[in-house]
Amino acid sequence: MTEKTLGGELSLTDVRRSYGGQRGVDSVSLDVRSGEFLTMLGPSGSGKTTTLNLIAGFLDTDSGSITLDGRELAGIPAHRRELGVVFQQYALFPHMTAAQNIAYPLRVRGVKGAEQRRLVAEALDLVHLAEYGDRTPAQLSGGQQQRVALARAIVFRPRLLLMDEPLGALDKKLREAMQIEITRICRELGATVIYVTHDQEEALAMSDRIAIYNAGRIEQLGTAEELYERPASLFVADFVGESTVLHGTYSAGALAFGGARLTAAAAGTAPADGTAAALVLRPENVAVYPASAEGDVPEGHNRVRATVEEWIYLGVAKKCLLACSDGTVVTARTATTVDEGPLGPGAEAVVAWDPEKSVVVPDHRETAAANQ
Amino acid sequence: MAELGEVDMSGATNATNATATTTGAAAAPARRRPGGTGWNLLVWPALVFLAVLFLLPFFQTALRSVTDPGPANYAIFWTDPVYARSLVTTFLTALVVTVSALLIAYPYAYLMYRSTPVMAGVLTLLVILPFFTSLLVRTYAWTVWLQQTGVINSALLDLGVIDAPLPLMRNLLGVAIGMTHSLLPFMVFPIYASMRRISPALVPAARSLGATGAFAFRTVFLPLTAPGVISGSLIVFVMSLGYYVTPALLGSPNNAMLSELIVNQVEQQVEFGIGSAIGIVLLALTLVFLFLGTRVVRFKDIVTGGR
Ligand SMILES: Nc1ncnc2c1ncn2[C@@H]1O[C@H](COP(=O)(O)OP(=O)(O)O)[C@@H](O)[C@H]1O
């Protein structure tokens, strides 16, 4: 029993599911590697839970295929899929103790007596609840309940672990402690994990890769770094991390913004010539110069004129908000040691950045608005 | 007036009340009650009502059972076998009604639970529909169906399924059918309420852990509806013990329930003392079962179907 691993490989190909005409998920494809911690991140209603339910077998797909270790899952009922599921509301059985809850999947599989007790004790140990086996869920805190739920989901060594916003009901501090705890346990077990959250910090902190969900589709799939530094769309740029977005028209490899021509690396497919596009800029990559010191801007860097609006002290850094002539607000993050002197509110300034540190994406929002 | 009440009550509020309010506010702000202040005054008319119309007659009856002419009224239970037998009949009838109501109500409540909201509403209406007609009318309606020349017997005779009419009433069967029908809502609603309280994630959780639908139902769903089952059963059982109209119309006079014997003593024999004694025995029996029931579930849960 114990030598079985949780490192299954999952693959979704063009999976679709609607709810009586209403979109649930719309063509989701995804390959999850053995031992990988993959997070589905997206706003509420974007299809994350639906995807999880399709994998778990609580819902049937309309079309497409889901395979686990190369085996097609369609037609295999939920109870024979060998997947561990952790629910947002824990879903512990309230009439059983923590130990009985954890023993449940073993009971189902005919594991009895000393062997059952050993595995339950091992699982309780793993989640640091060795002393709490005899408590009922009502006698446990939210965090403890979630750890019991996790122990119950892994005790039978499923091939895969599915978690749907497991920390959603906990307060921030506990949530952060549990993020570390869950990551540790999953690493220790070499488990393949599909984790759902709408909290981007949680996703960045825990995941090997992140799938950004939007309106029933995966908008982009990549590591936290890739998503942050090379967002493929405005939606992703907006959803992951803080960003400044400059809207303009793309032509001949540069974005026309105000009077400036801005160059940038294009993520994924470059916008077509003459179409609306947007340049995405991370605050920490933006430098601010007094207008009089424009000569200091390194050769080849993009530059835009702006007026300083205000400075915000953040503790670890300072944030400078500037307004371009068209009203676009640019955010720059600088060290707290930077001298604000010549750059007080109202000062004329130049913001500049390395083109390699910014990304141009098609501006669907503009086209959508124009189409109306 | 309201303000006066508030001042009054806050002065009288005891410590437990105060702590309950604070912990309640901290743990579950959604479950606050409109109690604790002037609202408490509203309970007084009900208490006066109960005292005058229930407690007073009760003491009168209790007194009468031992004074009119004396405690020997109770001797009827061992001098006349009819009364001892009636005790058994009453208990048996209540048991049969409870079990059959449970067997019908559980699947029915489950159907309601699994239905869409609209369908659940329709099913709810179907259960409470009988309440819109009088018990007497409902019971007479059953005689139309069940009697020797009734709908069921005529149909079966015409179809040649049977040669002689089946004894569908004037016996325990008729009583059980009529009483189960009218007591069904008291079984359905506590069970339905307990089902509604089960988190919808629990059965899928059990399935994901490897349980078949049947195993998940037996080990998770069923045990969690136990409070509703116990509450419903207790209510139906206790109400059955005192039923009169249905047994009188659909039952056999040779196998009367205690309630029928009381009516007989009071109306035919004009023996108020003996009638009172039987009444007190019936009440005692009811209280014993209520007490036994509260050993299993809290009294509050019997009334509300659990939490
Ligand atoms: N049982 C259902 N019936 C109808 N529509 C549903 C149902 N479950 C989800 N949906 C719809 O499917 C879409 C995706 O929902 P869901 O997968 O729950 O999103 P998420 O988990 O990302 O918040 C939403 O628009 C939602 O309204």
Ligand SMILES: [Mg+2]
């Ligand atoms: Mg969801």
